[in-house]
Amino acid sequence: MYNYSNEPRKVIFMIDSKSFYASVESVARGLNPLRSILVVMSTENNTGSGLVLAASPMAKKIFGITNVSRATDVPIHDKRLVIAQPRMNLYIEENLKINKLFQQFASNDDIHPYSIDESIIDMTTSWKLFGNSPYEVARKIQLAVKGKTGIYTTVGIGDNPLLAKFALDIEAKHNHSLIAEWHYEDVPDKLWPITQLDDIWSIGSRTAEKLKKNHINSMNDLAHFNPYELKNKFGVIGSQLFAFSWGIDRSIIHDKYTPKEKSYGNSQVLPKDYVIQSEIEVVIREIAEQVAARLRSHHKVATVINLGIGFSLAESTDSGKKYSGFGSSLKIDSTNSNAQITKYAIDLFQKKWHHEALRHISISCGKLVDDNSQQLDMFDTNNTEQKNHNLDNTIDIIRKKYGFKSIVKLSSKSEGATAIYRAGLVGGHAGGNTYE
DNA sequence: TCTGGGGTCCTAGGACCC
DNA sequence: TCTGGGGTCCTAGGACCC
Numbered sequence: 001m002y003n004y005s006n007e008p009r010k011v012i013f014m015i016d017s018k019s020f021y022a023s024v025e026s027v028a029r030g031l032n033p034l035r036s037i038l039v040v041m042s043t044e045n046n047t048g049s050g051l052v053l054a055a056s057p058m059a060k061k062i063f064g065i066t067n068v069s070r071a072t073d074v075p076i077h078d079k080r081l082v083i084a085q086p087r088m089n090l091y092i093e094e095n096l097k098i099n100k101l102f103q104q105f106a107s108n109d110d111i112h113p114y115s116i117d118e119s120i121i122d123m124t125t126s127w128k129l130f131g132n133s134p135y136e137v138a139r140k141i142q143l144a145v146k147g148k149t150g151i152y153t154t155v156g157i158g159d160n161p162l163l164a165k166f167a168l169d170i171e172a173k174h175n176h177s178l179i180a181e182w183h184y185e186d187v188p189d190k191l192w193p194i195t196q197l198d199d200i201w202s203i204g205s206r207t208a209e210k211l212k213k214n215h216i217n218s219m220n221d222l223a224h225f226n227p228y229e230l231k232n233k234f235g236v237i238g239s240q241l242f243a244f245s246w247g248i249d250r251s252i253i254h255d256k257y258t259p260k261e262k263s264y265g266n267s268q269v270l271p272k273d274y275v276i277q278s279e280i281e282v283v284i285r286e287i288a289e290q291v292a293a294r295l296r297s298h299h300k301v302a303t304v305i306n307l308g309i310g311f312s313l314a315e316s317t318d319s320g321k322k323y324s325g326f327g328s329s330l331k332i333d334s335t336n337s338n339a340q341i342t343k344y345a346i347d348l349f350q351k352k353w354h355h356e357a358l359r360h361i362s363i364s365c366g367k368l369v370d371d372n373s374q375q376l377d378m379f380d381t382n383n384t385e386q387k388n389h390n391l392d393n394t395i396d397i398i399r400k401k402y403g404f405k406s407i408v409k410l411s412s413k414s415e416g417a418t419a420i421y422r423a424g425l426v427g428g429h430a431g432g433n434t435y436e
Numbered sequence: 437t438c439t440g441g442g443g444t445c446c447t448a449g450g451a452c453c454c
Numbered sequence: 455t456c457t458g459g460g461g462t463c464c465t466a467g468g469a470c471c472c
Contacts, residue, residue: 207470259444269439312438
């Protein structure tokens with residue numbers, strides 16, 4: 001057994017709102033989120049096929065719907081199934097309510113929203129104020145959230161953030177209480193038996209495959225693999241994986257969840273294959289202007305731009321149906337102007353494009369620097385900005401808290417095919433209510 | 437997965453500098 | 455010139471997460 005005496009022993013809660021979007025929609029309809037049969041489905045997306053953003057537990061159970069199902073897999077004519085349009089703004093509001101409740105149990109500095117439905121709370125110093133055990137406090141938080149919002153929450157409790165995340169993902173979701181508690185000593189019993197490696201946070205399908213090729217078929221195998229060999233084969237990821245297999249996570253929450261790099265980007269899957277240069281450049285301009293507007297609203301200038309182009313499947317050369325495309329980055333003179341960002345994006349495009357049919361376009365700006373110039377750009381005011389002021393504020397609060405994994409509101413309106421429609425979207429989905 | 441959208445982080449090779 | 459070694463920056467590409 002590894003000697004854990006030098007590892008941090010904290011009381012970390014990782015709290016996740018169960019089937020969040022679907023639960024919010026269930027509550028809004030007076031339904032119990034655990035009993036309702038409901039999906040939140042975006043039917044207005046570009047491909048026309050629709051995408052399931054969330055499914056209630058019963059919808060998953062009865063129809064086998066998963067969160068990435070296509071609309072074609074959803075029995076839309078079945079009367080038992082409730083289909084809800086996404087209302088991203090409502091979900092943001094509910095998330096803010098829930099995080100506000102957490103502030104009754106821990107100081108704001110100890111609460112770290114991780115995504116729209118997950119938060120990490122360092123309860124080390126405060127849990128004793130609310131109960132006789134962390135478990136009991138978790139129960140109280142669950143009840144408080146349920147009482148205020150109708151949402152069920154799942155809580156992973158751990159000695160460090162990693163163990164809390166594992167407790168949440170691997171065990172809590174299956175417990176009747178929706179709570180699980182993991183200590184270092186539980187690692188051999190609870191973590192090592194896992195053979196479905198891509199169930200583990202930070203291991204995706206590619207890494208799982210590569211591990212299998214090295215005869216690592218379980219977390220137990222990983223924990224007993226030669227760490228130097230892992231490092232050689234997987235780089236720093238290898239060292240990290242090895243540490244994770246022993247439940248070790250030395251990062252302090254604040255460091256870990258404060259991003260080192262920040263970028264703003266927007267992307268679109270196009271409604272059809274695009275082959276005409278002028279049409280493509282209209283869309284590039286729209287996206288570039290969205291990104292530039294976001295930079296300006298955050299008072300940042302970018303010094304790197306990246307253009308990503310995804311080809312139509314028709315461009316796929318080998319027999320395996322794989323998407324292809326290119327990405328291209330460029331260091332640029334710091335800017336956040338529509339004209340400059342657009343020019344760089346179109347230059348990159350013209351340099352790399354050889355008349356392939358396109359299906360996907362993304363533009364991202366990074367290596368951000370504070371915009372000190374703050375010049376008034378009289379001919380470039382964003383008229384929608386004032387109108388959306390309240391929503392912007394809300395989203396900025398979340399963005400600020402999240403640091404990353406942030407929510408994105410596409411507020412820029414410009415002439416052009418998709419921009420006006422997309423202006424109402426939040427995170428690429430319908431925002432709901434007043435802003436459309 | 438015949439394609440959602442928005443992010444962060446890591447690696448590797450080449451250019452360039454001293 | 456059959457030229458060392460270390461460091462940084464730039465770009466492309468890959469992987470993963472929610």
